[in-house]
Amino acid sequence: MYPLTPDDPRTVGPHRLLARLGAGGMGKVYLARTPGGDLAAVKLVKDDLAHDPEFRARFAREVRAARRVRGPFTPAVFDADTDAEVPWMATEYVPAPTLKEAVREHGPLPSESLPVLVSGLTRALEAVHEAGLMHRDLKPGNVLLSPHGPQLIDFGLARAVEGTVLTRTGQTFGTPAYTSPEQIKGRDMSPASDVFSLAGTVLFAASGEPPFGPALPKESLQRILSGSPNLSVVTEGPLRDLLARCLAKGPEHRPNTSAILDALADVPMPQTAHAWLPDEVTDDVRRLRKRQAGERTHTGRARWRRPALIAGAAAAALVLVVGGGYAFTALPGSGEPADDTANSPGDGPATGESAGEGTADPAFASEEYQRSLWSADGVAFSPDGERIYATGSLYFSVWDWRAGEITAFLDPSPSETDINTHGTMAAVHADGVGPAHQDRIELLRDIDGTLTQETVLVYEEQGTNPRNPALSSDGTRVAVVANELDRDDIEHVIHVWDVPTGERVLTIPLLGPDTFTYVFDLEFTADGEMLVGTVSDDFERVLGVAVWDADTGDWVHYFEGPGNMGFVPHPTDPSVMALLENTDRVRLVDLGTGTTLRDLGRIGEDDPDAGFSFAFSSDGERLYVGVEDPYDVTDLLGTVWDTGTGEVLRDGDVLLPGPVSPHPRDEFLAVLDSDAGQLLVLDGGNLTVVDEMD
Template identity: 50%
Template sequence: MRPLSPADPQRVGPHRLLARLGEGGMGRVYLARTPGGHLAALKAVREDLAHDRLFRARFDREVRVAGRVRGPFTPAVVDADTGADVPWMATEYVPGPTLKQAVLAGSPFPPDSLLVLTLGLTRALETIHGAGLIHRDLKPSNVLLSPRGPQVIDFGIARAVEGTVLTRTGQTLGTPAYTSPEQVVGEGVSPRSDVFSLGGTVLFAASGEPPFGPGPAFDVLRRVMSEAPYLTAAPDGPLRDILARCMAKDPSARPETADILAALSALPLPSAEHGWLPSPVTEQIDLHRGRTRSVEEAERTTEAMERPPAPLPGPGDAPAPGDGGPAPGGGRRRRRRVTAVSAAAAAVLLGGTALALALPDRGATGPGAGPPESASAGPSGDPSGAPPADGGSPLSGWIYDVVFSEDGETLYVFGMSGVSAWDWRGGELVRSLASPAPQAADLRPDGLTAVGYGLESGYVALWDAVTGEEVTRLGYDNGDLGFYDMPAFTSDGSRLAVLAAEGGTPEGDRLLQIWDTGTGEPAGVEIPVDGGLADLEFAVGDAYLVGVVSDWGEDPADVTVWDARTGATVYTLEGEAGVMGYTALSPDGRTMAVHNRDRLVRVVDVATGEVLRTMDAPDAAHERITGLGYSPGGDLLYGAAYGWSEDRGSVWDPATGALVRDADVPVYGPLAAHPDGEHLAVVADGGGRILILDGDYAVVGELV
């Protein structure tokens, strides 16, 4: 959920827009307030589709048919205008994550939840088919989760888009892994095509993996046509047997929805005492509800500001209760409370987390408070999204790090020109924190950013890249140490490691300090470092620190692992042993990929230093790897090239060491993997250009 941008309308039809929920191939989805006071999810179609007469005709038909769909597992269509300049439709709003979001957040479903999920999806398809529709695009991202059961959305929309400018330009709405074989070869669809997609969707919920595995679209489609799905993730027994039948290659061999319901009804349902969803998913639903409440609070505040002021009372008139009289304890206190609530609501709306809200307020006092206003000038955030004052692009110069936001909507960038946030789909700058540019930074997906401002300034500032506001500073009043290099957050952002120098000069003894970001105080761990640091990260549940230590930039460098609790050195992988070039931590932080100057890439156990496997050597034409990175699920390891036009990267399966793609993909470093597992952001030419790649490693966007 994101705030409306200046480019977003304030109203669509009779509905007031409150926030942006997401964006897909067909258009943008907004949270809207209906004239009756209810919340709705309003989908406004893309401008190019709005000018496509074929799309308009199909969209009108599908919306009218969808309006007849009424059931407990399908959000109802509440309003639509297919004849508007920008056609739109509004459905009931479900404040919960999609199945894809919930599972990728680390919550594969247990057997009881899988049973209820299968029942709910089957009931939804039965309702959709009964209205004369075929969904055509059932997949985890089209299933919303709620306490009352799964909610299937976007039924019929894929049919409206068929044959339009969107599909004629090679784009698709569907995900290959959930597409039935008959759809792949264009033999037409039937209700049993949706049954195939249902089986794949449930298998994803069981494992967190697509039913035919990850990979480029053409590889997945080949497996859809010729290989069996990965059924072992489903619990052994009747449910697995049903899913196997659902995913038969021959449509006639698949069960109808009535057959599935009959088979499932014979199985014992889980107790309703604790709900049908795993507790982590219930927590996600609570988070969505909290964000929705925050948006509503911001809406009420806006409405109150827009109301004309009440007439001032005359002499001797007493204000009525609730009509602006002094609050208990004084009006100033009440006003500060309203401001604090509004700020918290805005922070949540803009994607902030509980951690960001718990960090010290800039006006606070005592331990952990930010520096006084008279402190030396620090960075100046520019929430307007304007480029740096010198007129240069925030992407000019070298780029050191790129990270996607938690919701995947924003790309955070750190380079020589500073820290910036981008709407990567639209290619637009959202916000720049470029003045002055920090010497070092660590970017988190939730927007919390640590920036180091060099020896002269001597502090690290924590910024919220979502709002563009400074949260607090660490070490701003410590004259003994200069903070200037390699800030690194723990996984939850509660602590920060940073390289410091005694006396504030490069010649001083260098040490790593760990700070508590909540209190603004050192956590008591100091680790001497002999040399420069090229990288620093927490690993293995934040129990270890992994650093790339160089002799002031000379090759080869070493990988050193420290115990983050005691500061003791656990082991060192020495550069002379041919171990070091670049490193990357796996998503779970338990293994790391390292490579040497001979292009050998190894996967190492972080806690022990044991080499678990060596990747197959890339093609000789790929002379030097300049970065490594993992996919969100850890099932792919990218070897990034430098980024000039003739360079190409490699892709491995880290579990086996096998090359998946070699020297034919424009994977450059630094790189960032999108949470959906289907997009990469890569830095070309060292800086100035960021390319967006799709699941086939084709360039689909560019930031400049």
């Protein structure tokens, strides 16, 4: 990662650039902050390619196809502008070293890592090929080493430069050492060409050298056509045999992705999937994740996560939202399709209208849901307890948890969402691009399983970028953090909207005992009379937890740090909240006076890299703490307290590896393990797993 130079742009589309990640034959790649506050990798093409009509046409076609690729081993392409003066595309940012970097720094991967590498890359290619693409440039520099498995990047983009100024002037795109024989001969390529490159990439991981040995490009191409790969770097056995078949000169003799996955059944895998990387590489990932955590704090997101959707979240089955410009889309077989007649976002509020059902392309849907829990960071039950929402930044899906199936997703998803216990949802869209995509807050209501849009609160000013919504329990007020535009420099404030009138009734400046620049994890108390938020200084460090009067904006109390702090308001007593401070200590406090009502003690997990998610039971008699740590290779065990007595009910013997949310009647507990890609349902009494969904 490199700092921006004076020649680098500061924004690309709606995304603010933070640093340069690298450069390649097609252009530069930047680390960027999205309007919703997340990090993204933005690829900006080279100027000469930007003025090449053939490239622009191919780039647009390949980007459209790449946006259909969905899977846990392929970072999603979620934004692009192929018509811009300089075309660009934005993908999910994966803080991990490339295979090339890891081997250069620490040497070849151990033999036990290779089957996981083969499996992950094969599944990535499977997703790419199902979208109608070929990668065409699979090489060690296009493979990221994540704790979850390898991540394949830049799929499909090699074709965009074929026949352009880049290749007409004699330059090559890609790395000759990993090119297939048919590609060298100029013959038709097929998915089998990617299989050849996959095997060569794995041999590099095993040896630190290209599959046909180090050589100049011309010699490398000749070796690929007539030489033999160095298979001896892989231990003799079924994996070596599989790689040999993948490196066959004729594409018709290579296995396809399904056959590779079948063959891997005979190859021993590591006992713990998350431990597939050597310690040195895991340490590199840890450092990059910490840097990412710093960037997230800079965007107003802390490593500590509140349960963004507390028990009793709104639910709907398969519905299409009218007037709001997005839809719940049904999976195949989940219902008869209805006409997609949603109004555009610029049509204004549509009040009291209920929705029909949407439909989804089956191929797209299967891939979308394959990656759903890798994108989610919040979980909640519906008011009747029959459905579960898995939500994240720009992600919203609905599960029939008893059937173990995803039944719908919200597309496009809001930037962020908050849902109260009565089934009202505040969906924030921080688009800020043109009148049809104004910054807005949409209020929707779950009525007997159907989602009805109640109103739309629209920002007339562009660039307000509302986020971190907080919805009162009665649904009459919603608060967001927003940019204050009446100043020469951007300053953040809290806006409070009155939902029935559709008016913005209060602006709360971020003033207090310290210099605050941002608020995140914003919440109303149970009675809606106070607002609580975690505050930061220059987006870099948490300072404390602040409490405001929601009617006047006046200060009520300030819980000062230090340490990573978080909170969750009590679901029934508006004067009480649970407070996390000094990273690992929890107490119940009086919001108005700051008095400690009960010191619950330390959280059992003492890993400094762990994050925590809090949730009260629906009746407020229990406090659950889920533990989230992307580097921990063991099961993460949470803590449960009796809030009335302060007794530790469970500690170190209940699986709570992430955000938790109780059933409306406390019969069950939903737990999201996004690292493992699982949604768990626990018995509300003994907290044993009763359902497990992948």
